[in-house]
Amino acid sequence: MTTPPTDVATDASALDAAATETAAAPARPERPERAERPARAERPARPGANRPNGQWKVDGTAPLNGNEEWKQVDNGLAVRGRIEEIYSKGGFASIDPTDLHGRFRVWGLYTQRKPGIDGGRTATLEPHELEDEYFMLRVRIDGGQLTTEQLRVIGQISVDFGRDTADLTDRQNVQLHWIRVEDVPEIWRRLEAVGLGTTEACGDVPRVVLGSPVAGIAADELIDPTPQIDAITSRFIGDETLANLPRKFKSAVTGHPSQDVVHEINDVAFVAVEHPELGVGYDLWVGGGLSTAPRLAERLGVWVSPDRVAEAWHGVAQIFRDYGYRRLRNKARLKFLLADWGTEKFRQVLETEYLDSPLPDGPAAPKPLAHGDHVGVHRQKDGRFYVGATPIVGRVSGPTLVKLAELVEAHGSSRLRTTPHQKLVILDIPETQVESLITGLDELGLSARPSLIRRGTIACTGIEFCKLAIVETKAFATAAVLDLERTLDGFDLPHPISLHVNGCPNSCARIQTADIGLKGQLVMNDAGEQVPGYQVHLGGGLATADREEAGLGRTVRGLKVEADGIAEYVERVVKRFLDDRDAVGDETFAEWAHRADEEVLR
Structure with a gap:
């Protein structure tokens, strides 16, 4: 040793x-x-x-x-x-x-x-x-x-x-x-x-x-x-x-x-x-x-x-x-x-x-068969249920956390978990208490049945508190989620579209492994003025039920969006994906983003 x-x-x-x-x-x-x-x-x-x-x-x-x-x-x-x-x-x-x-x-x-x-x-x-x-x-x-x-x-x-x-x-x-x-x-x-x-x-x-x-x-x-x-x-x-x-x-x-x-x-x-x-x-x-x-x-x-x-x-x-x-x-x-x-x-x-001794050769783990954010209602091995809920882009508050503790206890549990996706998972809920818990979570702004865009969006701290940041993240991402829930309502998204918003190049919000990753920087608007915005990364992701293996997103030269234009851009590119994906209907956004012509992605 x-x-x-x-x-x-x-x-x-x-x-x-x-x-x-x-x-x-x-x-x-x-x-x-x-x-x-x-x-x-x-x-x-x-x-x-x-x-x-x-x-x-x-x-x-x-x-x-x-x-x-x-x-x-x-x-x-x-x-x-x-x-x-x-x-x-x-x-x-x-x-x-x-x-x-x-x-x-x-x-x-x-x-x-x-x-x-x-x-x-x-x-x-x-x-x-x-x-x-x-x-x-x-x-x-x-x-x-x-x-x-x-x-x-x-x-x-x-x-x-x-x-x-x-x-x-x-x-x-x-x-x-x-x-x-x-x-x-x-x-x-x-x-x-x-x-x-x-x-x-x-x-x-x-x-x-x-x-x-x-x-x-x-x-x-x-x-x-x-x-x-x-x-x-x-x-x-x-x-x-x-x-x-x-x-x-x-x-x-x-x-x-x-x-x-x-x-x-x-x-x-x-x-x-x-x-x-x-x-x-x-x-x-x-x-x-x-x-x-x-x-x-x-x-x-x-x-x-x-x-x-x-x-x-x-x-x-x-x-x-x-x-x-x-x-x-x-x-x-x-x-x-x-x-x-x-x-x-x-x-x-x-x-x-x-090490004290060598390690034996081993096989690779198989492809995941389910999403790993654990959002929704799932049966535990003991017959009770766990419920995964999402705030918008990880933003909660002290009073919300205190009320959440009270809500969970009122439904017969004393355990919960945080996730690597800015989510919460409530454990040990009796079946008869599940719907009541979900109602209570909704009242706290924590959705167990979120839209796919809310489910897939995360954001780093941003310029509000971070000394490295160039652009605000939480507020712009929240506004985009709320807009997209209206404009994409009724569209049949085949899976959650991951939208990751980062305030600087350091990728705390994992922009290179998102369907749509936004890297904060100053951009030029139509009037020739420098304004907060983002460089766009497309088609990244980690191995999931929808993706065979992890891969990094692509960038398109000159493709940037202004900070208050996130929803407009995402709506446009997601609708193009839905119109353009393979006739078989099982192409993922990441697969499409890597094969699509640059002009389609703008």
């Missing part, structure tokens, strides 16, 4: 990589003395490499940029003590800049965007000019598993400290806004009292582990992945040896045949599969990710028994830590290492350097 390098620490992000230790207000925390930058050791020449990539096992651990340097100075996990003892008492002005722009993220805290700064200034202002003195707080929810007690606590935190804000993310978390540093210790106290937290919810660390929203209750699941997710999180979240990875590390585990955790775009993912000789285990995928350089994950071709999932996960995480590229932030995701190594070498290194 590999002994981890000794210089391990914490977290950061591309936007704030250049943050410097500038003068701060009184009550500056006492911190370790800043070590002089270590001299870079002589390295042997490597064929084809002009400069080292910052791979710890190849180039040594000397930091090759300012970001890596401050990450080694102080462990991001340790900043919690300063938040509790110094910053919460001294207020925003007392926060050390490097803690603010880097280490806070390990505890799920990002400064949010100052209101009134338009998207044209996103790339021209420094982080401190863009940020407000309030935080986005990300509540980590591994596997999306919640009790009504936990949901009520999150909702009440939103009411008491977050101006009623709450968003369901496509990583199964809940995000709150308008959080003051003074209130963070009390928020942590409330969350941890019910078994929740924000540890490593953000940063260059192992992020939340996605899990099947119907784990343990679906009648058709192959295996309940909850024990595997628990093994990973209990052993490795908060582990200092994994608290300084090259960049974020995203994980997913599912035992459901719908493959409901978007495994193709995670750094590491385990998908249930039945081996003809060894039984049910997991197919291991590595190296997926989107952002500005999208790449789909690849199978390593191994079968992982349930009792070895945590070991295999840890091995992949250590490969990323030890061999991942650290010199350039835009090349520091696992997908770039896999692209250079290939799956054969990756498997060899994993098995020979990080």
